[in-house]
Amino acid sequence: MPISKCYIHEQVADSKIAAEIISRFDFSCETVQDAKQVYKKILEAKDPVKKGKETLFLTKNKGAFVRNCPGTRKYLCCGYKILHIGTYCYMDCSYCILQAYFHPPVLQYYVNHDDLLPELFTLLSQKNISRIGTGEFTDSLIWDQLTDLSGILVPKFAEQSHAVLELKTKTASIEKLEFLDHNKKTIVSWSLNTEKIIATEERNTSSLHHRLAAAAKCQSWGYPLAFHFDPMVIYDNSIKDYKEVIDFLFSYILPENIVWISLGTFRFMPGLKPIVQKRFADSKIIYGEFITGLDSKMRYFKPLRINFYEKIISHIIKFAPKMLIYFCMEDQEVWRKTMGFEPSEHGGLPHMLDQAAILHCGLG
Template identity: 35%
Template sequence: MNYSTFYKNLFSRIFCTQEISEHPLVVSALKKMEGIPVSIINAREDLPPEYRNQRTLFIQKPKGNIVGRCPGSRGHLCCNYLTINAYEGCTLGCTYCIMKSYLNFSPITVNIDIEKSVEQVLKIRENNPGQIIRIGTGETGDSLLYDPLFDLSRQYVEAFSGIPEIYFELKTKTDFIDHLVGIKNKGNAVIGFSLNPDRLALEEEKFAAPPAARFAAAEKAINSGYKIAFHFDPIIRCKDWREGYSRVLDAMEVFPEGKIAWISLGTFRYPPVLKDKMGKRWYLYDEFVPCRDGKFRYLQKIRTGMYGMVKNRLKKMFPKVPVYLCMESPAVWQKVFGKNPGKINDLCVIFKPVGYHFENS
C-alpha cells in the first residue's frame, strides 16, 4: 500500500496552526503529502468556511484537554473507558456513524499534544493506584486511518509501555498496522478491530477494510506482540443476522484466547439528530424504542436475543476473555448475563469507575 498516494487522494488542502508547524511529526507528515497546498494559520477559527469539509486536513495543538471520558449514556451502564481525542473526524464513510450527530467542525482534525496528554493519563494512574485504566484514541475517529501519516500511536504506545495498569487501545476498521509492528516495547497496547458480517461491511462501511483484511491485521498484530480486542458495534439486525454474525464468530476461532484483551457488544442505536443525517437506510425501518438516554434502540427482547447468541458463542470459544455490553441498561445485563457487570469477576475490574478531574486548560 502506498500511503502517500492514498492520503494525497483523500485530502486537497492542509491547514496547520503556527505553533505546531515545526513539530517533527508534522514536518514528517507534510513531507509524505508533498504537493497538497499547506496554509499556516493561527487558530481553527481562521479556517475559511469553504474549506470546512472532509477534503481538508487540519493540524493543531489543541487549546483544551484531549484526554477525557467516554461520554457514557444516562440510565445505561458505562465501562469507564477513557479517551484521547488525537484524531477527530473520519472518512471511512460508515452510514451509521454517530459522529455525524456531534462533530460539526468537519475538516479531519489531528490534535498533537502528546506530552500533556501522556502526563494527564499518568496523573490519573497516580490518583487511582492499582486500578486498570483502559484508554483509547478511537472515540472521535478511527485510531489508525491517518496514523501512518502522523505516527501518533507510536508515541502513546511507547509512553505507556512500562505501566502494567494502562491498557492503551487503538480501535480501527482499517488494516493499517504495519507502522506499529516494529515498536520495541508495546506494554499492554491493544489493537481493537470492529467487526461486522461481510455484506454489512461492504454496504454500510464503504471505505473500511474488508473483514478478512481486518482479521489478517489482527493476526499480524498478535504475531508482533500486541494484544487484540474485537468490537461488535453496531450489531445490525439484517435479514440473515444469525448466519452473518455466526460466520464472523467462526472466523474468530483461530485467535488464541490469551491474546484477546476484551470483546464488546453493542446493538445499533441512534439519537434522533443522527436519523435525520442518515438518509433512508433500510435498517432504520426496523422497530425501535426511545431509551432513557434519548437514543433509539431495538426492542429489549430483540437486543437480548442478539446479544445472547453472540455472547454465548464467544464465551464457549473464549471463556476467559471479558465480554461486555456497550451502553446497555441494567435490565438487559440481567437478561443476557444474569447479573450486572459489577458482580461478574472479569468485568468488575473494568467497570470500576476511574476518578479524575482536570481544569480545562
C-alpha cells in the same frame, strides 16, 4: 489517507510535528488564523461530511487530552478514559455518530504533543488501574500513515504496569506496530461487522478478512487483542451472518489472546437519521423496529436486543467459554436476561474490565 486539502492553525505553524505531516503531501498547507475559516469552507461544500473527511486541519487541542468517556446516562458505562488525539476519520460509515456530533465534522489532528505527553505521563504515574484509548472520536491507526504517534505511545505504556492503551481500528494499518516494545501494555482492537454491513454501510474500511489477518499478525507479535461487535444491525438472517463472523474470528485468533469482546446494537441520535437518508440513500439501517431509549437515542426494542444478544453470546461461548463479554451501554435488565448476572455482582463493569487487563496485560 485521501486528503485533498490541508489547513494549519497559525498557533502551531512552527510545529515540528506539523512540518513532518505536511512533508508527506505533494501540496501546500494553508495557514489560518481561526478554525471558523476551515469550518466555513467545509460547510460551503455540497456534502460537508464528505468534505470534512478529505480536509486535514492541523491544530492545537485547547482542552484536556485525557478525558473520561462521556458514556450515556441510565446505561452501564465501562469506565474508559479517552486520549483525545484528534477527531473524525477518512472512512465513511453510514451509522457514524460523528457525522451529527461535530458541527461541522473535520479531520483534525492535534499537534501540541508538548501538552499531550505531560498530561499522559501524569496518568501513567498514578498507581490505580487505567484503561485508555485513542479510538473514541477517531480511528486509532489512521494517523500512523502520517505520524509516529504509535511509536511514541506504545513504548511509553510498556514502561509501566498500571495502565493499558487500546488502539481501536477498522483498518489493517499495523505496519508501524511490528517492532515496537509493547510489553503487552497495548491492546490492538478491531471493530467487526458482517460482510453485508461492511459492504453497504462501511465505505473505505478494510474488509473483514484484512482486519482479521492484521489481528493475526498482531497476535504473532505478542499484542493482546480485543474485538468490538458494535454496532450490530438487525436484519433478515443477521444472526446467521454474525455467527459466521464469529466463526471467522476464531479461525484466525486464539481465545486466550483476546482480552475482551464488546457487543452493542445499532443506536443513534435522531439527528443522524436525515444525514443517513441524504448521504446513504440506499441504507435501510434506520428503518428497523426502534423506540426512544432512556438516553433519547433510538434503540431496537429491548426484547429484540435481548433475543439477539442471547444468540450471539452463546455462539461466542462455544469457542471461548471464559471470554469476558460485555455490553456497550445496556442496562441491568439486559445483562441479567442475557448473561445471567449483573456487573454489580462482580464489583461493577469497570472492575471486571480492569481484572481482564490485569490478567492479559500484566497490570498490577
